[in-house]
Amino acid sequence: MSKANPIDLAPFIKAYDVRGLVGTQLTDEVVEALGAAFVDEVDAAGHEVIVGHDMRDSSPRFAAAFSAGARARGGNVVLIGLCSTDETYFASGSLTAPAAMFTASHNPATYNGIKFSRAGAQGISFATGLKAIRDRAQNYLAEGIPAVDAVGAQRELDVLSDYAGYLRELVDLSTIRPIRVVVDAGNGMGGMTVPAVLSTAAGLPELPIEIIPMYFELDGTFPNHEANPLDPANIVDLQKAVLDHGADLGLAFDGDADRCFVVDEQGNPMSPSAVAAVVALREIQRVRASQPEGDIHVIHNLITSRIVAETIEAAGAIPVRTHVGHSLIKDQMAATGAIFGGEHSAHYYFRDFWGADNGMLAAMHLLAEFGSQPEPLSVLSARFSPYVASGEINSVVDDVPAATARIRAAFEAEADFDDLDGLTVTGRTAEGESFWWFNVRPSNTEPLLRLNAEAGSQEVLDAVRDRALAIIRA
Incomplete structure (x- = not known):
């Protein structure tokens, strides 16, 4: 009826x-x-x-x-x-x-x-x-x-014990130097998975990692802050705790613990692009050790930092540039046989995890890389963050196609365009000049244009960002 x-x-x-x-x-x-x-x-x-x-x-x-x-x-x-x-x-x-x-x-x-x-x-x-x-x-x-x-x-x-054991098999943390890590679970599911994977709650051997927990109590009302580490306001407590405890680094998980964000020993955020570059390099080296010949593909979405593709290429692998979005990237992981994929939003995908995203596994790779060398995380982070980026800037616009057309007209004489997921504008620069690019993507659900820009210098980034925003908001 x-x-x-x-x-x-x-x-x-x-x-x-x-x-x-x-x-x-x-x-x-x-x-x-x-x-x-x-x-x-x-x-x-x-x-x-x-x-x-x-x-x-x-x-x-x-x-x-x-x-x-x-x-x-x-x-x-x-x-x-x-x-x-x-x-x-x-x-x-x-x-x-x-x-x-x-x-x-x-x-x-x-x-x-x-x-x-x-x-x-x-x-x-x-x-x-x-x-x-x-x-x-x-x-x-x-x-x-x-x-x-x-x-x-x-x-x-x-499945928690089997899950934790499987991740331990993928990344060996048993031989790293002793490190101290503050973890902010944001009252989300990281409060359950971190003790299982990085400590002994699932019956696994103890690791040389001291975990200092923050907000591990599971509470769907999020009494301390929203479980959204992408918002800088939600990692302030973590940044302070890293400094207060003299920790080597800090990790922050979102509510369902599939994304992980990182801060260094000085409390400064390590960009998800830098994390993606580190993990990509590790995965390429691991696969190449057992596969000396043949192509290796690694995926990155089109608004990750240029350093990600550069790192992939320098390691002898093939970068594959994709749309933003986890379902689309999972499809590309399967289609290309890629060993790893990274997004600007701290989603990290692994062939050895059925092509799915896993923030915990990315964190483990970062801990393994950091713990196998003597330098502070700020040095490692700087090595994989040579450029400057705007972050995502949203603008409310009445007519998205018209705003995009204004961008094309304004930059036509000095840039190249491509239409993979919005409009990417890449400056035609002479040798010795700072590179720059920016992408504008419409929101799926709101009258917004999302701007992401990157350049080789802060001066050039500021100029390109401000010019693009003025055109978008005209």
């Missing part, structure tokens, strides 16, 4: 995941319909489906509602309970099963969401299945979920 006025799913099912307000957009009924639709889309009737969730107050009940919808369409649900997003990727990869993770990542407590994976931790974007899931769920909300002959089963599984 048709139901009156079901919730419209279109406003909160985004390009890469589901992200909505609890109660008004995401309800038990909506989540149950999405569970049923997901099983249909990934052909999981009669097969296992992984369901995990973060520490938000609404997450356990949403996981239960999703399980009910999935089982109603014949999926056999494996509940892995409280976990980080990359734990669901581990479960999806190791069990070769599709997965759903309940989290709104770094968003405030009033939000929740779902990150979907096909079997083997393969990403699902709007173009590769998320739209179909949305449309099926919308129909189920209106018409009801059709019954199947065999309702699915349900079991529980704890």
